[in-house]
Amino acid sequence: MSPAGAEERAGEGPPTAVVTGAARGLGLHLAGHLTGRGFDVLCVVRSSADAARIGAVTMRPVVGDVRDPALGRRLAALVGDGAVDLLVHNAGVGHPPHTLRELPPDDVLESVSTHCLGPLRLTQALLPALCRSSRATVLHVSSRWGSFAAAAEDGPGARHYAYRIGKAAQNMMSLCLRQELAGHGIRVAAVHPGALRTAMGAADATEDPATAALELVRLVLAEHREDLPPFMSRAGDPHPW
Template sequence: MGRLAVVTGANRGLGLATVRELSENGWDVLALTRTSAEPAGGSWPAGVVPVLHDVRSEPTHALTAAVGQRQVDLLVNNAAQGAPHGKLGAIGADGLLNSLDVNVAGPLRLTQFLLPNLLAAPDPVIVNVSSRLGSVSAQANGDFADLSTSYAYKVSKAAQNMLTVSLAQELQGRVRCWAVHPGKLATAMGQSDAAKDPGTAARQLRELVDSGSRTSPRFCSLGAEDLAW
């Protein structure tokens, strides 16, 4: 058996590109998807086991059976939820809470569930796919003031970054925990100026995991300098 990765939001965009990249480089992958057991525009590569799982829910029997007693070398919390951009008076609290459920509570639930499997691995890594827009210091500096980003996305990604820091502090020396900004990806959730191919980001993510970097917590920007929290 190869190293095992668990990837959420795995049937399109960066999630699917990451599944393919890892599979092509010898990993076994559990591909967690919310609505479809099939990936967008094709079929699953060899070594990939699809599992229907909504990260807003507690782990199901299907996920429990798929993981079993295997050690998990890599958890990629990629599933994400935003909300339409709007002014203060138009923001719905339900949309904000849903984003927090997917982007923050979702990774927390999976980390709690998989922790025994992660701790059984020799050098496990948790990757929370974050965003530069979750940097509180950059937002406070006004670096992204010209972008029409929703409250829900900014707030939830900042909260996800704090989750990453908190996990890293508790799991110090046992599990490395990284927040990873993949770049401005040309996906359905990308900004209008996004041009980076998800396959490029997936390759850079695999290379980062294989680099042996010991820094934890870390706020990585794939293909660029690390970001300020």
């Protein structure tokens, strides 16, 4: 079996992936490339209109919000006795920069709920299914903005309190999970996907999300990569914390 269970298991059907934030941007391309590689992809989207659009192209939509504690139970029920070979926590939300005086503290709560607590709950709910895979991977689509090293260098950009705090929390959660789940044979990594031309991307972002998704899928499914750096670029190089 390849690292993320990319080959069809004899008599067990195709490998299964769960991708959150799959309605658009990087997540939509990740889901598409995984489908192209033979995965059965459960796509978490937030609206029925997006579900109808995704469902028309052979991916399985699941309408839900990653902040909803019930979502993990619903996904686990859909998977049943099957395995989850790849869980991609891609859903993300950006907030504008604020000075401390202007900052709505609830932005921080929303960011931590979306990037850290939601993914933590989903992984908890899907742990039995991940353990049923012979080589499962949990991938957190994080950001260089969650890096303490990058924030310390960036100066004024560090005013993105909500996004940076949420992504830093996601990175720490990813590292804690990695240490525990290694004992179950599950790989866990966080990735900075690049500066992508998506709705959330910065105004000067130049990178194509479809290409980024393809490179990321290739990296995660690469036969020769037994392990992944704990925090990495999409090329698989270690990223500074």
